[in-house]
Amino acid sequence: MALNQLNFSIENASPTVALGEAFHLGVVGSGDLEMIIESKEQGGAVSFQILSPVTGFDDLWKRVADAFVRESGLGNAHIEINDNNATPAVVMLRLRQALAEATAR
Amino acid sequence: MLQTKVNRSWENAKQDTAQRMEAASRFIGNGKQVKHEDTVALLEAVIRPYDIVNIEGNNQKQADFLAECLNKVDRGKIHDLHMVQSAVPLKAHLDLFENGIAKKLDFAFGGPQAGRVAEFIRDGKLELGAIHTYLELFGRYFLDLTPKVSLICAYKADRKGNLYTGFNTEDTPTIVEATKFRQGIVIAQVNEIVDELPRVDIPADWIDAVIESPRPFFLEPLFTRDPALVTDTQILLGMMCLKGIYGPYGVKRLNHGIGFLSTAIELMLPTYGEELGLKGKICTHMILNPHPTMIPAIESGWVETIHCFGGELGMDEYVASRPDIFFTGPDGTLRSNRAFAQTAGHYALDMFIGGTLQIDKYGNSSTATANRVAGFGGAPNMGCDAKGRRHVTESWLKCGQELPNREAIQGDMPRGRRLVVQGVETFGEGRAPVFVDKLDAWKLAENANLDLPPVMIYGDDLTHIVTEEGIAYLSRCPDLESRMAAIRGVAGYTEIGLQAKPEETKRLREAGIIMTPEDLGIDRSRANRSLLAAKNMQDLVTWSGGLYNPPARFRNW
Amino acid sequence: MEDIETLVGRGREAIDFIVDADSFEENTVGALTFDDPEFGPGAVCGTATLNGATVTVIANDAMAMNEKFPVVYGGIIGMEEGYKMAKSVYASITADADKDLADKRAIVLVVDTPGNGPGKVEEIFGMNKSTGAYQLALAEARLKGHPIVAMVIGRAISGAFLCHGLQADHILSLDANFGTMIHVMPLTSISRIIRKDLETLQALSTGNPVFAAGPRFFYELGGVQELVTEISGMRDCITKHIAEIRTAKAEGREDDLGPWGRGKLGKERGGRVVRDEVMALMNEQFAAVADQYTAS
Amino acid sequence: MTKWTDLQSASFLESNARDRALGLVDEGSFTEFCGPMDRRPSPHLGVLGDAVEYDDGVVTGVGRIGETPVFVISQEGRFIGGAVGEVHGAKIVNTVRLAIEMLDAMVAKNPDTPEAHKPIVVFSFETGGVRLHEANAGLLAHAEFMDQVQKARGKVPVIAVIGSKVGCFGGMGFVAAAMDAIVMSEFGRLGLTGPEVIEQEMGREEFDSSDRGLVFRTTGAKHKYIMGDCNFLVKDSVAAFRAQIADLAVLPIADFEAMRRIGSEAAVDKQLALVALAVELQPKDSLDVWAHAGNEAPAELNDAPYEEFIAKAQRLAV
Structure with missing residues (x-):
């Protein structure tokens, strides 16, 4: 019954975006999530740690994460997500907001 | 020449x-x-077994007292009725079938009773005629489904029996006209009997009996959306609609569904719409219930006219104070009329925009689930291309001209086309995918022995799909295969979306058949609630200058 | 006394088991008297002696009904009850205002209450103020040196326990076999509201007292100082704790008492360990920036 | 992150806990304690399989308004309704404790420290009280907070700020009532028992919990203002709340005693006079009390915009 934890990495051989200072974004409301996004030197890869009350969406998380990494060019980063049943639309929205903020900093 | 004259x-x-x-x-x-104590006896006197009977009720006002009284009749005297009515949202409507008083049903919308409709069909308690659209059913009232007895409702009657249906006139004129002019019987429940009516909506000689109901008829604030509940994703979709569809097509005449996407759009007209310079160029004429969330757009001068299917609780004073916009009677208050609004909806709109629970790979969409026979009310009439339409508007013509191979299909004859837009997130509640291989409507058809899977909008009528991934301009697709590719391209991470080939999607983007927010020049980080002209119910009241009076359950002060 | 299985609903009788025989004088605390028998009848307030020393006693009467407030019955603390209890505390403070710390009268709370008045008039006029007033009065008395002991004899539920019990220096409870209940709501209700099955919650509660209901779990959390296993043991146990509290106050160990003291106890007993870690982290973080916020 | 200047004009009702915390103090002055980067989620939610938040639904820290150190507590209603569990509870309790310690240290060093330099505590409530998932710990934290409120008396002003969606209910309802000053916007609600429980207890005829208008009239800020239960009614913007707090920040501590509604025998006597009024009036609706307070058209007053309401409202003489 414990929270479902999912860890995976998305490779990125040629990152175009790197992160500065780590930061936090979002609220764990129903259908929403929070994330901490920080830089982590790991051969270009972006690692994800997701804590979620719902199971059975592992592939979906990976697909969204993969699309985000491809789209953004982000590399060498670690992203922790506390999820409360966010839809992929919301996940992607928050990831993009995080990236926009990271690059604005 | 053979001539036979019947002797009858x-x-x-x-x-x-x-x-x-x-x-x-x-x-x-x-x-x-x-x-009112004599109502049951009255019904027993005027109704006979196997009669075609109408109980007035749409998704708003309900002849609820009469519906309950019909359930109390002696089923030895009255049974096997054939109910023909717009909607069956009340428990009493389905109790008639449970109690053996009614047997057959022809309707348009199920609402909260949709589950029981399916169950009763399966159990043989209810024989389904057909699930219609409102216009289709109204048409049949004048053709082959004319009620013998109609049980209607009105706000007020005078001492002669004239009726005032006022703000919520809705279906009443249609029902009464069909019934009374085919020698049927019309019984009205009214909230009160007064000396003088504000105006006469139904003349007394079309009415056979008037009952002052022990309590006012039930009225549901079905079109009130609390701005506080609009999400960032709905705002993103709304921005895409305004910038990618409303603007470029110049959509002036339209209907909005009741989902929160429409709410977001309505609330962004005075902000984002203004910024895009669209004022006066879009949304000038609407067929719409008096949505409270339209108030900011009306107040900032976007809208010229609105004709309403029905009323909306709390909007009466506001609407009455804006007679330039709304259709109001000589008494100064709104007159709604579902048949006329639906006629405009079917023939005269340039666009219908709504949401759905599921869209299949061909673009067919439905809100049906496996065990609920809900029907779609008016959506299919508006969510289709009316082939009989002959008048021209710019957006209609533009949409029709987009078909790249139209000459190969239609020759050189110019044709227009209604914009039919579905706005959805790729995943709904509980991460249920909206894009599916096969609609649940098929399962429902099987479970409830329906002849056709209930499809709300057919894929070939659909011209645009808007998701968080982008807009699919199906109107620009020459064939089914390219439509399916466009659908896949905006279906995100659903199983359907995963079948999209990146190369193909790229090609569709280049061809302008798919446009992402980035292609449209939309900054996703702006998709937040600061774009809403009203953020809560009180903001709407403020915009209305205190004329809007929200129902108690929507108040946050 | 042997036959008594429970004191639930018997707050008045419980007083007699605790204080010196026939010493309880209801409706009088110091200079204060309550003359209207219909005023806050669910709150039993008065003065007694315990081993000869004056104590204020505040208890619940589950048999009383407040005719003016229909939701106030069965030990519920309504608006009048809360203010009546608060006034009794203030009267105790006033009566001993000039006395030495060692001579401040103890206040004994006899706890058997299922809740605060849950009515419309209560919300219109502010039930929250009534229970808040009582808590502030108790906290003030405690900080001014009055030893306060809460004795849970029956129900100590949620907000009502917060107001009548949780501001005491020490909380004692009869063991659960006397039918005592300490919780926010029963596990069955929690299970329904947070949508977790009962078995899961029960299994978790054996290892983690924050989920569970009952005096034993509150003991582990530090919420209950000591469990009393006999009704006849209440008197001596209360006496003992009053003495312990006086010593702590005399030594200036205010932080070992009251809610803060229960925080420490919860850590010692292993029931509430995260609290301390979080506070330590905050203290460290503030220390690092404190200078920035001190105007020069 | 929203810019501080943008936050000022933002709706307080719309703002999340962190934005409220940041916006209530001077730009760039906020230091968060035990923030999300410290990763201290509740250990009790995860084992139940429920979502966790790294700050456990409350933002705590210190900032500044002018020269006044402002300790801020800001609850997040979107996370489990802002409910108080063990971590959440420890954070709110310790924030007040830190403020008191700071004051003690200041005064020990310089007994003549100007009032404007002394710390205040601002608590932006958005909560239904105890978190049922860790109910016992939440309950104990409430008592601890109340203890700190009393310990802050005469030293550190503790100001309640209520204008968020969930309102302030349950045990936190009396915590707020016990504070020195209460600032609300008209969207704020303050009470003890939630509407569903009242309906369950009294029946739907007496109290229909789905009637939001009734719910707001009973516990909403306009009513609390007329009752004297909230001291200040401000417009729904972060800037308006901030301005009110700034006014309060420089006041001598003694001034706060007069703003309190409970916390002394004299205050209790005043409240008892109100209880007697409740018995006398037997109000069916809060508007009955408004009428008694001298408001001639209470229903219209309830619907009136902020400025009109403030100009016209007659407050109950306590």
Whole structure:
């Protein structure tokens, strides 16, 4: 019954975006999530740690994460997500907001 | 020349009605008034087994007292009725079938009773005629499904029996006209009987009995959306709609569905719409219930006219104060009319935009689930291309001209086309995918023995799909295969979306058949609630200058 | 006394088991008297002696009904009850205002209450103020040196326990076999509201007292100082704790008492360990920036 | 992150806990304690399989308004309704404790420290009280907070700020009532028992919990203002709340005693007079009390915009 934890990495051989200072974004409301996004030197890869009350969406998380990494060019980063049943639309929205903020900093 | 002249009475229906009214006469007093305690006896006097009976009720006002009384009749005397009615949202409507008083149902919308409709069909308690659209059913009232007895509702009657249906006139004129002019019987429940009506909506000589109901009829604030509940994703979709569809097509004449995407759009007209310079160029003429969330757009001068299917609780004073915009009577208050609004909706709109629970790979969409026979009310009439339309508007023509291979199909004859837009997130509640291989409507058809899977909007009528991934301009697709590719391209991470090939999607983007927010020049980080002209119910009241009076359950002060 | 299985609903009788025989004088605390028998009848307030020393006693009467407030019955603390209890505390403070710390009268709370008045008039006029007033009065008395002991004899539920019990220096409870209940709501209700099955919650509660209901779990959390296993043991146990509290106050160990003291106890007993870690982290973080916020 | 200047004009009702915390103090002055980067989620939610938040639904820290150190507590209603569990509870309790310690240290060093330099505590409530998932710990934390409120008396002003969606209910309802000053916007609600429980207890005829208008009239800020239960009614913007707090920040501590509604025998006597009024009036609706307070058209007053309401409202003489 414990929270479902999912860890995976998305490779990125040629990152175009790197992160500065780590930061936090979002609220764990129903259908929403929070994330901490920080830089982590790991051969270009972006690692994800997701804590979620719902199971059975592992592939979906990976697909969204993969699309985000491809789209953004982000590399060498670690992203922790506390999820409360966010839809992929919301996940992607928050990831993009995080990236926009990271690059604005 | 062979000629046969039948030898018959030509007044059977009239005589039958007269007999029934004779049986009922002891309950009917001056001004056609019947005491509410006598209602059941009255119904027993005028209704016969196998009659076609209408109980007025749409998704808003309901002849609820009469519906409950019909459930109390002696089922030995009255049984096997054939109910023809717009909607069956009340428990009492389905109890009639449970109680054996009614047998057959022709309707348009199920609402909260949709689950029982499916169950009763399966159990043989209810024989389904068909699930119609409103217009289709209204049409049949004048063709082959004319009610013998109609149980209607109105706000007020006067001492002669004239009725005031006012703000929520809705279906009443249609039902009464069909019934009364085919010699049927019309019984009205009213909230009160007064000396003088604000205006006469239904003349007394079309009415047979008037009952002052022990309590006012039930009215549901179905079109009130609390701005506080609009999400960032809905705002993103709304921005895409405005910038990618409303603007470029110049959509002036349209209907909005009741989902929160429409709410977001309505609330962004005075902000984002203004910024895009669209004022006066879009949303000038609407067929719409008096959505409270339209108030900011109306107040900032976007709208020229709105004609309403029905009323909306709390909007009466506001609407009455804006007679330039709304259709109001000589008494100064709104007159709604579902049949006329639906006629405009079917023939005269440039665009219908709504949401759905599921879209299949071909673009067919439905809100049906496996065990609920809900029907779609008016959506299919508006969510289709009306082939009979002959007048031209710019956006209609533009949409029709987009078909790249139109000459190969239609020759050189210019044709227009209604914009039919579905706005959805790729995943709904509980991460249920909206894009599916096969609609649940197929399962429902199987479970409830329906001849057709209930499809709300057929894929070939759909011109645009808007998701968080982008807009699919299906109107620009030459064939089914390219439509399916466009659908896949905006279906995100659903199984359907995963079948999209990146190369193909790229090609579609280049061809302008798919546009992402980035392609449209939309900054996703702006998709937040600061774009809403009103953020909560009180903001709407403020915009209305205190004229809007929200129902209690929507108040946050 | 042997036959008594429970004191639930018997707050008045419980007083007699605790204080010196026939010493309880209801409706009088110091200079204060309550003359209207219909005023806050669910709150039993008065003065007694315990081993000869004056104590204020505040208890619940589950048999009383407040005719003016229909939701106030069965030990519920309504608006009048809360203010009546608060006034009794203030009267105790006033009566001993000039006395030495060692001579401040103890206040004994006899706890058997299922809740605060849950009515419309209560919300219109502010039930929250009434229970808040009582808590502030108790906290003030405690900080001014009055030893306060809460004795749970029956129900100590949620907000009502917060107001009548949780501001005491020490909380004692009869063991659960006397039918005592300490919780926010029963596990069955929690299970329904947070949508977790009962078995899961029960299994978790054996290892983690924050989920569970009952005096034993509150003991582990530090919420209950000591469990009393006999009704006849209440008197001596209360006496003992009053003495312990006086010593702590005399030594200036205010932080070992009251809610803060229960925080420490919860850590010692292993029931509430995260609290301390979080506070330590905050303290460290503030220390690092404190200078920035001190105007020069 | 929203810019501080943008936050000022933002709706307080719309703002999340962190934005409220940041916006209530001077730009760039906020230091968060035990923030999300410290990763201290509740250990009790995860084992139940429920979502966790790294700050456990409350933002705590210190900032500044002018020269006044402002300790801020800001609850997040979107996370489990802002409910108080063990971590959440420890954070709110310790924030007040830190403020008191700071004051003690200041005064020990310089007994003549100007009032404007002394710390205040601002608590932006958005909560239904105890978190049922860790109910016992939440309950104990409430008592601890109340203890700190009393310990802050005469030293550190503790100001309640209520204008968020969930309102302030349950045990936190009396915590707020016990504070020195209460600032609300008209969207704020303050009470003890939630509407569903009242309906369950009294029946739907007496109290229909789905009637939001009734719910707001009973516990909403306009009513609390007329009752004297909230001291200040401000417009729904972060800047308006901030301005009110700034006014309060420089006041001598003694001034706060007069703003309190409970916390002394004299205050209790005043409240008892109100209880007697409740018995006398037997109000069916809060508007009955408004009428008694001298408001001639209470329903219209309830619907009136902020400025009109403030100009016209007659407050109950306590």
